Amino acid sequence: MEKTLATSHTKRSSPPSPSSAVNTSSTGFNRRTRQRLSDATASVSETDVEDEDEDEEGVEExxxxxQTIVPGGTELGVDALFEETASYxxxxxCQINAIKVLTTFLERCEKKDMKFGG
Known part of the structure; x- marks a missing residue:
């Protein structure tokens, strides 16, 4: 029970390539494409520079x-300012937690006074 594969030795003709079928001038196409690409690259790089400038201005602001919010911030550099901000x-x-504890304590004291009629 041997299997044999039948192979065809006939030569197939390949379809003509697009470049041989139609004679086109590729230099004009390449020139236009390069121009479009350079225009797109130039506009992208200009917008990138503008975005970076806006980002830098926003960060500086x-x-x-x-610096105006953190006490003593106007005298600090950026690194020290960030550290001081974290500490602040x-x-x-901590102050908020202390106020919460005090208000809870005072509320309980008021409730006790009301219970005893004081």
């Missing part, structure tokens, strides 16, 4: 705002 946030959180 935010740093200046942060932690201090504010």
């Amino acid at each position: 935010k740093i200046e705002a942060l 946030i932690l201090a504010l959180q």
Whole structure:
């Protein structure tokens, strides 16, 4: 039970290539394509530069705002400002927690006074 594969030795003709079928001038096409690509690249790079400038201005404005919020921030450099900001946030959180504890304590004291008629 041997299987044999039949192979065809006939030569197939390949379809003509597009470049041989139609004689086109590729230099004009390449020139136009290069021009479009260079125009697109130039417009992208210009917008990238504008975006970077806007980003830098936005960052500088935010740093200046942060310097006005954090006590002593106007005297600090950027790195020290960020460290001081982190410390300041932690201090504010501690103050908030202390106020919450005090208000809870005072509310309980008021409830006790009301129970005893005082």
